[in-house]
Amino acid sequence: MKPTSIWAANAQTELKSLAPVAEISKSLQLYAYLSSDTLWLVKERPDGSRIAFRTAFSPSGKLEVKKIHHEDGETTVSLACSTIVYQVTVQHEAGDNFFRYTVMATPKAPLLIPYWPRDIISFDEKGKIKQQGKIHTQQRGTRSGVLFFNDGDSGSVFYFQNLTALNDYCETAQCSASGAVGGEWPEIGFSLPATKTPLKKGISYCLSDGFVRLSDPLPSTPAETAILYMDQLAATYIKLPRPERFYHDWLDTVEKGLADLTYHKGCWTFAGGHSYLNAYVADYKTPPEVMVQLAVLLPMLDYLDWKGETTHQLVTELRAGLEAFYQQDMGTIVRWLPSAEKNLDHSEEQKKPRVMDAWYLHHPLMNLARLSTRGDEDAKKILLDSIDYAIRVAHKFNYQWPVFYQMDTLDIIKAEIAEGEGGEKDVPGTYADLMLRMWKITGEKRFFEEAKKAASKLKGLSFELFYQANNTAFSAGAMLRLYKETQDKTFLELSYVCLAALFDNVQLWECDYGNAKNFPTFFGVFPLRDAPYTAAYEEQEVYSALHDYLAEAEGLEILPSVRLLIAEFIRHMVGRVAHYFPPMLKEEVIAEESKTGEIDRRLWIALEDLHDGWEQSGEVGQEVYGAGIAFGVIPNQYFRVKNESFIIFCDYPIFNFRCRANAVSLTTGGDERLNCRMIILFQGGEKPNSLEVRSGQKKEKHNPVKNKPDLLEYSIAGNQKVSINW
Numbered sequence: 041m042k043p044t045s046i047w048a049a050n051a052q053t054e055l056k057s058l059a060p061v062a063e064i065s066k067s068l069q070l071y072a073y074l075s076s077d078t079l080w081l082v083k084e085r086p087d088g089s090r091i092a093f094r095t096a097f098s099p100s101g102k103l104e105v106k107k108i109h110h111e112d113g114e115t116t117v118s119l120a121c122s123t124i125v126y127q128v129t130v131q132h133e134a135g136d137n138f139f140r141y142t143v144m145a146t147p148k149a150p151l152l153i154p155y156w157p158r159d160i161i162s163f164d165e166k167g168k169i170k171q172q173g174k175i176h177t178q179q180r181g182t183r184s185g186v187l188f189f190n191d192g193d194s195g196s197v198f199y200f201q202n203l204t205a206l207n208d209y210c211e212t213a214q215c216s217a218s219g220a221v222g223g224e225w226p227e228i229g230f231s232l233p234a235t236k237t238p239l240k241k242g243i244s245y246c247l248s249d250g251f252v253r254l255s256d257p258l259p260s261t262p263a264e265t266a267i268l269y270m271d272q273l274a275a276t277y278i279k280l281p282r283p284e285r286f287y288h289d290w291l292d293t294v295e296k297g298l299a300d301l302t303y304h305k306g307c308w309t310f311a312g313g314h315s316y317l318n319a320y321v322a323d324y325k326t327p328p329e330v331m332v333q334l335a336v337l338l339p340m341l342d343y344l345d346w347k348g349e350t351t352h353q354l355v356t357e358l359r360a361g362l363e364a365f366y367q368q369d370m371g372t373i374v375r376w377l378p379s380a381e382k383n384l385d386h387s388e389e390q391k392k393p394r395v396m397d398a399w400y401l402h403h404p405l406m407n408l409a410r411l412s413t414r415g416d417e418d419a420k421k422i423l424l425d426s427i428d429y430a431i432r433v434a435h436k437f438n439y440q441w442p443v444f445y446q447m448d449t450l451d452i453i454k455a456e457i458a459e460g461e462g463g464e465k466d467v468p469g470t471y472a473d474l475m476l477r478m479w480k481i482t483g484e485k486r487f488f489e490e491a492k493k494a495a496s497k498l499k500g501l502s503f504e505l506f507y508q509a510n511n512t513a514f515s516a517g518a519m520l521r522l523y524k525e526t527q528d529k530t531f532l533e534l535s536y537v538c539l540a541a542l543f544d545n546v547q548l549w550e551c552d553y554g555n556a557k558n559f560p561t562f563f564g565v566f567p568l569r570d571a572p573y574t575a576a577y578e579e580q581e582v583y584s585a586l587h588d589y590l591a592e593a594e595g596l597e598i599l600p601s602v603r604l605l606i607a608e609f610i611r612h613m614v615g616r617v618a619h620y621f622p623p624m625l626k627e628e629v630i631a632e633e634s635k636t637g638e639i640d641r642r643l644w645i646a647l648e649d650l651h652d653g654w655e656q657s658g659e660v661g662q663e664v665y666g667a668g669i670a671f672g673v674i675p676n677q678y679f680r681v682k683n684e685s686f687i688i689f690c691d692y693p694i695f696n697f698r699c700r701a702n703a704v705s706l707t708t709g710g711d712e713r714l715n716c717r718m719i720i721l722f723q724g725g726e727k728p729n730s731l732e733v734r735s736g737q738k739k740e741k742h743n744p745v746k747n748k749p750d751l752l753e754y755s756i757a758g759n760q761k762v763s764i765n766w
Contacts, residue, residue, distance in 0.1 A: 042171055047157040048227050051075060055082070055092065056167040062108050064115050065132045070139060072108075072117060072130075077101045079119055079128055081141055083254065085194045088165030093229070093250065095143050096126040097156065123148055137255060140279070142205070143248040150238040153213070159248065160199065160229030162191050169226050176265050177503045177544050178222040181572055182561075182652050184548040185221040187228060188269055190258050198253040198272035201230045202280060203549035204562075205249035211553040212239055216652050251276050262502040263533035266540035267599065273543060274601035277608065278713055283550045283562050285615030285691065287719060287745075287753070291678070293618060294343065294670035297644040301336070301667050302354050304643060312379035314361035320661035321645055323637035326391070327380035330365040330373055331400060332665040333358050334407035335577065339584070339668030341414065346675040359418070365404075366422055367394075370448055372429035373408075373422060375400055389444050389454055398441035398463065399511050401430055402470040406514070409477035420481070427478060431490060434471055439497045441467040457507065457569075464507040468494040469515020469538060476521050488525070495522055498534050506541035509565050510581035513542055517589045524592065535589075536599065542582065543605055545569065554653030555629045559619035563612035564650070573657070576620040576646035576666035583613050584672050590693050590709060600711065607710030607758055611691045611717075614677055617669055620646035622662070629657055636661035679706075685725030692716035692758060702728075703765045708735075710758025718762070719745075720752040728766035735760040 060071035069084035098121035185201030213235035316328035411419035475491035516538035523531035564574035646666035693709035
C-alpha cells in the first residue's frame, strides 16, 4: 500500500461518512461535500468509485459554508475560515462530461502560504484511496497545466489548470507557476505555489481554475492515448479564456531583419576562404556550422520567391560556402567547418572535431534535399555524396540513435539523454523524412524502404517520443506521407503520437507576472522536453512543419482536433514570436550577459530564449539561425493579389487561394467554432471603390484599426469558404 499524506488520509476518513451539501449536477453525478478543511467536488462513478477535487481549503480547519446559489449550469458556494473568505464557482453543461471550478480567495489578513496539498484523490467503491492509476503526462516546468491519467479501471481524466488565472497571485506572492500540476499517485493534481511575499488583506485572488473532462475509455496504446489527449485538449481549448493577439507588421520587420543579418558584422565570420553566418551574434570563437547556414538559406529563398526576386547577396554568400562542409575521407557533410575545427574549445561534448549530435546530421541533409528539389545541382551533389554515410549510421545503430557519436569510428560518446531514458527518440522520424525526400528525388525504392524501417522504431512510444520540437514536428509530417503512400493507418496513428507529444510541450497560458508582463507566452513551444524556456528557432521550424503537415493532409480525413490545434498554434505564433526580437522588449527583460556571444539590443535578430517571468531572457544568446522567423511567416500568411494595390493577410492557414478578375476566393483552416483575423493591407496605388468580403453566405463587416487607415480587419470563422470582390 502506498503511503499517503495526513491531508489525503483525513479526506478518506471524512468523505466516507459525509452527506453532500449540494448537488452540482445530477446528470454528471457531481456533488459538493464539506469536510473539516476542504470543500470537495466529488464525481460518482457507475462502478461505485469516486474521484474528488479539492476546491476551497482551510489549513487551520473549521471551514464553513455561508451560502449556496444555483443557476442553470452554475453553482456558487460561499465559504469562510478564520483567515480566508472563499467563493467557489462550478460550471457544467448538460450532456457533456465536463465541469470547471474556479476558486476565489480573499485573505482577512496578510497571508503567507508555505504549502498547499494537491487537489485530486480517487477512491474505490469501498471508499479507500485507489492504489492503481496511470499518469500519461503532466506539467513540466512552465508548460500547460495538464494532467492526463487513467483513474484505475473507472475511466480516464483530462485535467487542465488555467494558470493564466493565477497571475495576480504569482505577482503578489513572487512565485512561479512552474511545475504546479502533477504529483505522484495517489495524490495528484494542482498544488498552489508557495508564497515568498504575503498575499494582501482584502484583495481577491484566484487560487484555482480547473477544467475537468471525464471519459469512459481507458486508452491503452500510444495511438489511443494520443488521439484522446488531443481530442480532450481541443475540447478544453475552446472553453479556455484565450488572450487576444494583435497584428504585427511582418513586412516591416523582415526588411529590418534582412538588413541587420546582411550587414551587421556580429552575424558573420570568415573562415576557409568564405563568409559564414555565426550561430550567435558576436560568437567568433565557435567554428561555422552547416545547419546554421541552411536554416537561414531555405526560409530566405521562400521569401524571395514571394517577393518575385531570384537572388540576394546573402543567398549568394551562403550557397558559396556549403561545399566546404563536405569531408572527403568520410564521404559526408559534417557539423563544423573542417578548416576551422581546430578552434573548437571542447567545452561541451559536441564541441569536439567529428562529433555528431544524432539529429544534426539529418537536418542539413533534409535542407539540401529541399534545395535539390528547387533545382540546385550543387546542393544535390553534396546530398548524393553524403546519403550513404547517413544510411550506414542508421544501420550501425539499428535505427535507434544515441545522443552523440564519433563520426569517423561511429563510437557512441553519449548513449542516453538521461539514465534509463534512451537516446534521441524522434530521430527515426527525421531520418524517415530524409529518406522520403531521397525517394522523391531519385525514384530509388531503397530509400522508401529505409523510411519504413525507421518509422517502425517509433511504434510503442508515447509522449516520451519527443526529444526536440522541430524534429518531432518533422516526424509527424513524414509519418503522414508514409500513410498517404501505403494507406497503412499505423503511420497515420504514428503521426498523431508525434503531434500529441508536440502539443504536450507547449505553454497554453499567458504568463503575466515579473518580466513576462512585457511579452506574450500563450501557445509557446519549448525546444526540448526539459527546456526551461521557449526558443525562436524551434518555434519557427515547428510552424513551418505544421504548415507542411496541413498541406499534406489536404483531401484526407484527419482528426478535427488536429486541424483546430494546428490552426490556433499558427495564429498565436504569428502574433507572438516578434517578441523574440530585442527591440520589442524592455531593457530590464534581457540578460546583461549571454552564454554565447553578445546581445545587441538594437538588432532585429531573435533572442534564442524567452523565460518564466521571474527570470531574464536571452541568457543563451542572440541566435542568428533564428533569423528565418520573418522569412517563414510572410510566404505563409501574406497573399499577393496580382495587379492590385493590396495584400491579404490571415493568421490562420489558408487553402485554395485563387485570384480572378476583381475577385479572390480562399478557405480558412481550423474549426468553425473559432475565429481568425484577416486583414486587407493597402500599399499605395489606387484603392478599389468598393470591396465586399463574404464567408459562406454572410457578408462580413470590417473592424476599424486605430491609426491605421490602410488596414481593413475582419474576424472570420475557421473552416469557411471566403470570397473577396471589388
